[in-house]
Amino acid sequence: AQKVTQAQTEISVVEKEDVTLDCVYETRDTTYYLFWYKQPPSGELVFLIRRNSFDEQNEISGRYSWNFQKSTSSFNFTITASQVVDSAVYFCALSEGGYQKVTFGTGTKLQVIP
Amino acid sequence: DVKVTQSSRYLVKRTGEKVFLECVQDMDHENMFWYRQDPGLGLRLIYFSYDVKMKEKGDIPEGYSVSREKKERFSLILESASTNQTSMYLCASSPPGSVSGNTIYFGEGSWLTVV
Numbered sequence: 001a002q003k004v005t006q007a008q009t010e011i012s013v014v015e016k017e018d019v020t021l022d023c024v025y026e027t028r029d030t031t032y033y034l035f036w037y038k039q040p041p042s043g044e045l046v047f048l049i050r051r052n053s054f055d056e057q058n059e060i061s062g063r064y065s066w067n068f069q070k071s072t073s074s075f076n077f078t079i080t081a082s083q084v085v086d087s088a089v090y091f092c093a094l095s096e097g098g099y100q101k102v103t104f105g106t107g108t109k110l111q112v113i114p
Numbered sequence: 115d116v117k118v119t120q121s122s123r124y125l126v127k128r129t130g131e132k133v134f135l136e137c138v139q140d141m142d143h144e145n146m147f148w149y150r151q152d153p154g155l156g157l158r159l160i161y162f163s164y165d166v167k168m169k170e171k172g173d174i175p176e177g178y179s180v181s182r183e184k185k186e187r188f189s190l191i192l193e194s195a196s197t198n199q200t201s202m203y204l205c206a207s208s209p210p211g212s213v214s215g216n217t218i219y220f221g222e223g224s225w226l227t228v229v
Contacts, residue, residue, distance in 0.1 A: 009154075035217070043123075043223035045204065050217055091156065101172070102218060104149075106156035 002027045004094050006105035013082050014113050021077045021108045023092030029053075034068065034075045035093040039107070045091065051075065082112045117141070118221035120205050126227045133192040135224050137205030144210035146188035147172075147218065148180060151202040160203075163188055195228045202226075 003026040013019045025034065036048040049059060051068050059066045063080045079086050089109045095102040121136035139146065147162040149172075159172030161180040169180050177199060181189045188207075192199055203224045208216040 006156075037220075043202070043204075043225075045206075045220040047217050047219070101159060101162075104157040106154060 002029075002032075002094050002096055002101075002103045004092050004103050004105035006090075006092055006108050008108045009106070010109040010111070012111045012113060015084060016081050018078060018080050019082050019110065021079075021090050021092075021110065023075045023077065023105060025073050025075065025092070025094045027073075027094060027096055029096040032094060032096045035095075035102070036066065036075075036077050037091045037093065037104075039089040039091065041088070048077075079110075082110075084112050084114050086110060087112045118205055118207055118219050120203075120221040120224045122224050123222065124225045124227075126229060127192075127195050129196060129228055131192075131195050131228075133195045133226065133228075135190040135192075135203055135205070135226070137188045137190070137221060138186050139188075139205075139207040139219070140186065141207060141209075141219065142185070143207035143219075144185070145208040145216070146182065147206040147208075148178075148188065148190045149204040149206065150174065151204055151223070157204065160190065192226075195226075197228050200226060200228045 005024045032053045034051045037045040039045045056068050065078045067076045089107045091107045092105040093102050118139045127133050145164050148160045149157040151157050158174050160178050163169045163182045166185050179191045205221040206218045208218045
């Protein structure tokens with residue numbers, strides 16, 4: 001069975017600090033997809049990134065970067081120079097190849113203090 | 115731009131009432147989902163539908179049913195609301211085919227309180 005663990009329930013950082021959100025997953029499939037979503041206070045989950053299991057290249061998008069390591073089954077998310085607008089709940093998610101179900105982690109609440 | 119619209123943001127219902135949560139998407143997506151979000155539990159899948167009139171149970175279908183009469187609309191029904199169904203409900207949709215690898219697009223959520 002697939003599982004996603006986000007061990008960090010809440011994180012507080014001061015603005016401009018870097019912060020890493022951890023995500024560890026479990027799956028028996030060799031083909032799977034990993035996602036990160038952001039949920040601001042408004043409630044809507046916003047898609048940030050998708051990565052398939054065959055692409056271990058790290059990705060950078062502005063202040064956001066993602067580190068995918070199959071050896072440790074982790075897909076961590078780093079925000080560089082955090083801003084107050086980054087305050088939100090962040091979810092990591094996993095879907096297995098050919099399977100119509102996405103499993104979400106329990107989320108990490110990030111608070112960026114001005 | 116992708117849009118998933120949930121008809122009600124905030125609802126307060128009484129125990130035993132029948133509750134309808136409506137969701138509409140404008141992206142011509144085949145797949146639609148209803149999730150429930152609770153603190154410390156993340157998002158849990160209630161039901162999903164991969165075509166009109168088709169539905170599949172998710173992880174926590176008990177106490178819920180769904181209806182999909184038109185492609186763009188997916189309704190969640192609480193036949194007899196109970197206090198333990200107080201939660202945030204999220205509707206979502208994704209493009210056709212297998213969900214795996216497809217980005218899921220979410221609505222803003224419906225906060226349901228059952229008193």
